[in-house]
Amino acid sequence: MPIPAEAFILDRHAAIPLQVQLRRQIIEGVMARRFRPGEKLPSIRALAGHLGVARVTVAQAFAELVATDYLSSRDRSGHYISDGIELAPDAGTPAPATPRLDWQRHLNRRFTRAQRRDRVPDWRRFRFPFVYGQADPELVDHAAWRDCAVRALGRREFDALTGDLYGEDDPELIDYIARHILTRRGIRAGPEEILLTLGAQNALWLISQILLGPGRCCAIEDPCYPGLREILTHDGAQVLPVAVDAQGLPPDAIPAGLSAVFTTASHQCPTGSTMPLARRHALLDRALTDGFALIEDDYEFELSFAGATSPALKAMDRGGAVIYVGSFSKSVFPGLRLGYVVADPAFIAEARALRGLALRHPPGHMQRTLAHFLSLGHHDAQMKRMRRSYAERRAVMLAAMAQEGLQMAGGATGGSSFWLASPVPSRALADLLRTRDVLIEPGWPFFARPDQGDGFFRLAYSSISAARIPEGIRRIAAAIREA
Amino acid sequence: MPIPAEAFILDRHAAIPLQVQLRRQIIEGVMARRFRPGEKLPSIRALAGHLGVARVTVAQAFAELVATDYLSSRDRSGHYISDGIELAPDAGTPAPATPRLDWQRHLNRRFTRAQRRDRVPDWRRFRFPFVYGQADPELVDHAAWRDCAVRALGRREFDALTGDLYGEDDPELIDYIARHILTRRGIRAGPEEILLTLGAQNALWLISQILLGPGRCCAIEDPCYPGLREILTHDGAQVLPVAVDAQGLPPDAIPAGLSAVFTTASHQCPTGSTMPLARRHALLDRALTDGFALIEDDYEFELSFAGATSPALKAMDRGGAVIYVGSFSKSVFPGLRLGYVVADPAFIAEARALRGLALRHPPGHMQRTLAHFLSLGHHDAQMKRMRRSYAERRAVMLAAMAQEGLQMAGGATGGSSFWLASPVPSRALADLLRTRDVLIEPGWPFFARPDQGDGFFRLAYSSISAARIPEGIRRIAAAIREA
Structure with missing residues (x-):
């Protein structure tokens, strides 16, 4: 150029x-x-x-x-x-003669400190990537998505969606979510109770900013989703980890005086357990009697294939205490960056205002493309394909794990991963396996006290083909025996 | 369905x-x-x-x-x-019998309070929309954008860009920005000095979160971009408005003890004045001697058509004190939601971490589509077309304003709007004009003390055709005479 x-x-x-x-x-x-x-x-x-x-x-x-x-x-x-210039190896910028601003003094809030360092950006290079939360190109309906994107690029839709939408969302997408996605979880919500977000991460961040902060106190599950802990580390609120058991978060173990409780009731992250109905009722009762907001991260509910979907907490929430978080990262693809929050209109108004000042809104074109993908039935079809494929991979996983003597440590009601017990420290195990073309997720990022995670690791099957699973599992078992 | x-x-x-x-x-x-x-x-x-x-x-x-x-x-x-059901008018949700969570007590931080209320979402319905910051479908190269989007939807690119990118940005887009966009502003920056954001708003928000907060103090121009004031209202830092003059922000008027100073040096928002070179040098010197970060919001630099572009502050910044904010909202379209920050690598590392926990990253597909749009020359072509069209509209505006006796109150070096003096309170004027199919922007949202804005209004010509401008200006002048 x-x-x-x-x-x-x-x-x-x-x-x-x-x-x-x-x-x-x-x-x-x-x-x-x-x-x-x-x-x-x-x-x-x-x-x-x-x-x-x-x-x-x-x-x-x-x-x-x-x-x-x-x-x-x-x-x-x-x-x-010239083509023939010999470039010296890049020696970096030479020390400048002028005085420079002291950035170390200026960086008032440090976000790199609690940054996740457990993720491997070049996971695609590994032959056996038991990595969680990434799309599998084999399962994403690329052609259908492209058709929907092209449709959303038509003249009329393009004009409407290229503008600054201020605080608004694509009404077609909101309508579809309300009438077809939420109804499947038993949730009834009007447009004033729904806000689009840049994925579930953005939703959890908006919630923490509005409900918490210094002087407030909240509970999280232990172990829990590391992205949530990352947010709360910077929030200033006191964070109390509550140990989960085989039925998820025990309501009796939640201390008094909280502003908010975060839960993954339907499919605990990372253990995979499902909270039974009685415990859900008890949790909702506690929310109303104690007066705390109950944040339900309903990730992966579409992928439940082992038994019927249990209704969401939000579906049982007569007191309006639940803030429901949903996402299309798992069911469409993560690079889409679209999720949603369902909550009381008073909360949604604050979240909409905060979203507006922090980022305005998710790109209109992505919103409308997703609306087409949903309303033309591609989302349902893709879900079906994913569930079928995951069920197959899961069976292969179970067989291989049984054969190699790997121990489950959590529930098994669907989703895209298993939570396993590690007889050797899982951090070292993960490091060793990386040198053998295998990616696993060690347990430490999930726990309030990282050393508690040494006895666990997560194996996801959302980005590895069924054909490669047995050899991957063999390598993991061999590494455990050696260590 | x-x-x-x-x-x-x-x-x-x-x-x-x-x-x-x-x-x-x-x-x-x-x-x-x-x-x-x-x-x-x-x-x-x-x-x-x-x-x-x-x-x-x-x-x-x-x-x-x-x-x-x-x-x-x-x-x-x-x-x-049934088709024939008579629905009662929507009476809202009946009062439920169960106790409800008291949300007013739970909303710890209120963002609706300082929310902008001056924007008109249905601006397209007005015949004479002198509205700022919205795309004009006539000027956006819709066909070229669609071609680039389809290219980015090809199998290989799709697979790479649908994943969770963690903290990374599309390297092709970053490379283009570094080598072709920034060089035009005289700025040299490597990939470790550049971060993509969800538009300039998101960039300003990231900056405030990292540099400011309670106990810190910053200066803003008065009048200034309302979206910046909206962010800072919630930040907890002390905010000192510094009155601008015909040459923009006067360095001598900046008080001591600041952590950050926000400026729109090349094209002051909203007055349109350009800061002369001597003042730029003085401002940079102050930043290094006082030790404050200088945030340069270089919005609309691509639209400068009245005289040569002045180099960016960042181009003259030998001490590394400048954080540069750029955006594609004006030069491509606002619904794209893509902008960027250029700054010291230490700052960029914190901003990348914060972006990661608040929203992960801008959607990969939008990043790659923009990279194609830039590298295939469509951006340059669109800029040329916009500049030509804006120059024409601007001439029509100037002639009509002169004929109707409307008074300029600011600089006139390009961009997409004029800043005018209002002989009658501009808020009432804007309300009156709305009933006559005309949208203008009253001055109050731009000022630290809103009543100071009563004497001004902004007329943008980015979303109104040249043919409609004379009648629009006539209606404004008539309304002023009546009031």
Whole structure:
């Protein structure tokens, strides 16, 4: 691509001649790899005009650089960055002579401190990725999504959805969620009770910002979803971890004086247990008598295939105490970044205002594409395909785990992963397996006290084919025996 | 669309017979407009199976509802919601008998309080919308965008971009921004100095969260961009408004002891003035001697057409004190929700971590589509078309304003709007004009003390055709004369 004239700026007050400044800027650009071999420079006339200097100044600078082989000149067609420049290995930016702002003093809130460091961005390179929460290209209906996206790119929809929507959401998508997604969970909600978010993570973040903060206190399940702990670490509220058992969160163990309780009742993250009906009633009663908000993260409910779906807590919530979080990351694909919150209109109004000031709204085009994907039945079809495929992979997993003697440590009512007991510290196990093309998730990021996670790991089957599962499980069992 | 069986849940512990419960749920659904005329109910067999009741129970409930005209039965094809139901006007949810959670006590942080209330979501319905920051469908290259989106929907790119990208951005987009967008502003930055955001609003929000908070102090321009004030209202930091003059923010007027100073140096929002070079140098010197971060919101720089673009503050920033904010909302379209921050790597690392916990990342598909739109030259072409069209509209505006005697109150170096003096209170003027099919933006949301804005209003020409401008200006002038 041609280098624009605007890439160059001269300082008329500097002691260095303009011609030399220009030469230095070109050399710097080449060395910093901003200008690449073969790229065309602006014409002498255009660059001189832009810089407000005589053409001879630019011509001299170019001639000098041709002589030193930084540039090559092709007759009449102009000047190009030379192909043959030997670049020194990138030594980074040299220490500048001017004083610099002390950023360490300026970074008032540090978010890198509690950042998750357990995720492997290049997971696709592993042959046996038992990695959770990523899409499997084999299961996503790419052609259907493309058709829906193209439909949403039609003239009329495009015009309506390219604007700043201010605080609003695509009414077609909200209507579909209310009438077809939520009804399947037994939830009744009007548009004033639903807000779109940038995935479930964004929903949990909005909730923490509105309900919590310094002086407030909340309970989370232990172990729990690490993304939630990451949010709460920065919130300033006191966070009490409550140990889950085989039936999920025990209502009796929840201390008094809380503002909010976070739960994954239908499918505890990461253990996979399902909260029985009696416990759900008890939890809802506690919410009303104690007066706390109950945040239900209903992730993966669409993937339940072992037994009937239990109704959501929100479906049983006569006191309006439940804030329900749903997401399309698992059932469509995670890069979509669309989820939703269902709650009391007073809460939704605050969440809408906060979303507006922090990010405005999810992109309109993604909203409308999803609305088409849902209303044309592609979502239902994809769910069916996913459930069928996951059921198959799950059976292969169970057989291989039994054969290799791997121990389950949690419930088994569907979803896309198993929670396993690790007879050896799982962090070291994960490190070892990585050198053998296998990715597993060690238990430590899930626990309030990371060392408690050493006895566990998670094996997801959402991004690994059934054919590769047995060999993957064999490698895990072998690594355990060695360690 | 058919109503799924999962829309119904029975309570076996309730005193009410199951058949009656089912009937009530159907009637409730109809009354609440969740079930609509003509929609098909599940078959008796399927619904009985889902509910775990005898088929006769469902059959009785359906027969009763056919008798009372809620349902109609079509021979052999099943049961449908009747077409002829008279719905009472929506009276809202009746007061429930159970105790309810007191949300007013639970909403710890209120974001609706400082919410902007000056925006008109249905601006498209007005014949003369002098509204700022919305796309003009005539100027957006819809066909090119669609082609780029389809390209980004190709199998290989789709697979790579539908996953959870964790903290990463599309490297192709970052590379293009670094080498072609930033170089035009004289800015040199590597990938570790650039972060994608959900538009400029999201960028400003990330910055405030990292640098400010209780106990910190910052300065903003007065008047300034209302979205920034909205963010800072909730931040807890002390905010000092500094009055701008015809050359933008005066460095001498900035008090000591600040952590951050926000500026729109190249094109002050909303007055449109451009900060001269000497003042820029003085401002950068102050940043280093006082030790404050300088946040440069370089919105609309692509739209400068009256005179040469001045280099960005960030281009002159040898001390690394500047955090640069850019956006594609104006140059592509606002619903895209993509912008970027350029700053010291230490700051970018914190911003990336915060973005990760609050929303993960902007959708991968939007990132890649934009990368194509940029690298195939569509962005440059669209910019040229916009500049040409805005220049034409601007000339028509100037002529009409001169003829009608409307007074400019700010600079005039390009962009997409004029800042005008209002001889009558502009809030009342805007209300009056709305009844006459004209949208203007009154001055109050821009000022620290809203009443100071009564003497001003903004007229944007980014969403109104040149042909309609003269009549729009005539109506404004007429309304001023009347008031």
